[in-house]
Amino acid sequence: MRSFLLHLSENKRLAPLIMNNAVSRRVARRFVAGETLDDAIEAGREVNRTKRSASLDLLGENVSDEAGARHAAEDYLTIFDRIAREKLDANVSLKLTQLGLDLGAPLCQELLEGIVAHAAELGNFVRIDMEGSAYTQRTVEITRRARTKHPNVGTVMQAYLYRAEQDVKDLLSAGCRMRLCKGAYKEPPDIAFQKKRDVDANYIKLMEMLLSSGIYHGIATHDPPMIQAAKKFVRERNIGRELFEFQMLYGIRTDLQQQLVREGYRLRVYIPYGTDWFPYFMRRLAERPANLVFFLRNLMPQSTRPHDE
Numbered sequence: 191m192r193s194f195l196l197h198l199s200e201n202k203r204l205a206p207l208i209m210n211n212a213v214s215r216r217v218a219r220r221f222v223a224g225e226t227l228d229d230a231i232e233a234g235r236e237v238n239r240t241k242r243s244a245s246l247d248l249l250g251e252n253v254s255d256e257a258g259a260r261h262a263a264e265d266y267l268t269i270f271d272r273i274a275r276e277k278l279d280a281n282v283s284l285k286l287t288q289l290g291l292d293l294g295a296p297l298c299q300e301l302l303e304g305i306v307a308h309a310a311e312l313g314n315f316v317r318i319d320m321e322g323s324a325y326t327q328r329t330v331e332i333t334r335r336a337r338t339k340h341p342n343v344g345t346v347m348q349a350y351l352y353r354a355e356q357d358v359k360d361l362l363s364a365g366c367r368m369r370l371c372k373g374a375y376k377e378p379p380d381i382a383f384q385k386k387r388d389v390d391a392n393y394i395k396l397m398e399m400l401l402s403s404g405i406y407h408g409i410a411t412h413d414p415p416m417i418q419a420a421k422k423f424v425r426e427r428n429i430g431r432e433l434f435e436f437q438m439l440y441g442i443r444t445d446l447q448q449q450l451v452r453e454g455y456r457l458r459v460y461i462p463y464g465t466d467w468f469p470y471f472m473r474r475l476a477e478r479p480a481n482l483v484f485f486l487r488n489l490m491p492q493s494t495r496p497h498d499e
Contacts, residue, residue: 220441221474222249223463227265227272230463233440234278242447242457243435244280245317246273249464250288256297259290263301267308274312281315283460286329299332306340315367317408320346322375323382330357334364341365346410348373349393350382358396362403369408369437370396374473394419401429408458410437412446431455439474 223233227248234244246269253259266284273280284305291298306316318333320326326348333345344367347354351373361368372389373382383389393411397420400407409420417436424431435456438447450457462470 218467218471221439221462221471222467223440223461225463225465225467227269227463230269230461231272231276231278233461233463234273234280235276237440237459237461238279240448241451242459244278245283245437245458245460246280247283247319247460247462248288249462249470250466251285251321251469252287252292253290254292256290256293259288259293259297259301262288263305266305270305270309270312270314273314280461281317282309283317283319285319285321286325286332287321291325291328291332295328295332299335302332302343303336303339306336306343310340310342314342316343317369318343318345320348320371323351323377326351326353326357330361333361333366337364337366344368346371347396348375349396350377350389352381352383354392354396355399358399362399362405365405367406367408368400369410370400371410372413374476390416398423401434402427404433406434408435408437410460412438412443414446417446417450442474 223230230246230248234246237244248262248265248269250262253262266282269282273282282305284302286298286302289298289301289305302316302318309316318329318336320329329345333343336343345361346369347358347361349370349372351357358368370393372393383392390413393416397409397416401409401420401423409416411417411420420436423429424434431454435458436450437458437460440459440461447457447459
């Protein structure tokens with residue numbers, strides 16, 4: 191089912207059917223703050239009110255023309271301005287294909303560095319999301335080049351990729367901040383672990399490398415065993431809770447988010463918004479059975495839904 195849903199996330203014909211469906215739009219609002227920057231700002235305010243940080247993300251990927259890439263870059267400048275004006279505790283995440291990576295690295299690098307420079311002027315930080323494996327090498331290279339000019343940029347490592355360990359080592363040598371996640375794309379067995387236990391083992395290995403580095407990183411997971419492994423490691427190594435943060439997705443395991451905050455850990459919520467929410471929505475359905483069950487239950491007529499115990 192996971193593979194099937196990930197395949198559907200790339201289906202351009204299906205996207206309008208899902209996005210124009212009232213039930214789908216309602217369910218998507220569990221995972222997506224809304225379609226406007228105002229929606230994201232309000233979600234950020236609510237997150238901050240409950241002592242959590244935020245990372246805003248304007249949804250969109252694989253822009254096919256330069257005008258679209260430049261428009262997205264302007265949107266990100268506006269996001270940073272609004273964060274500063276609203277005094278939110280928030281940074282920004284973005285995808286390089288939204289900045290024209292498919293059109294060539296030079297354009298993408300130019301737009302990214304303009305955004306990072308603007309964020310630096312405002313004392314803020316840019317997180318470069320990691321996309322499918324076809325973009326991994328270019329994302330690492332562009333991140334390293336951007337960091338030679340600006341320290342306020344980092345990226346994401348996906349633990350299911352075999353290459354992630356070497357990438358972590360290389361980026362740590364450049365002083366790069368990273369978000370560690372398991373990975374949300376369908377990847378073949380020649381480049382990625384296929385079994386959960388193998389992904390989990392690699393995640394813990396990479397997590398320990400990151401937390402031992404002395405650099406501030408994000409440990410992104412909703413998986414209680416991974417969270418417990420991180421807690422145990424920092425306790426045994428006497429690593430302060432102010433030296434890293436847990437990260438989770440908007441609308442997912444809010445109970446666990448609040449528990450970590452009560453325990454004194456830093457917690458950042460990834461808040462996506464925008465009109466191009468279909469691929470993100472499908473990946474969220476694919477990664478957790480509970481998300482798919484929630485969606486399917488909402489498709490049922492109210493009178494036929496099973497009652498909660």
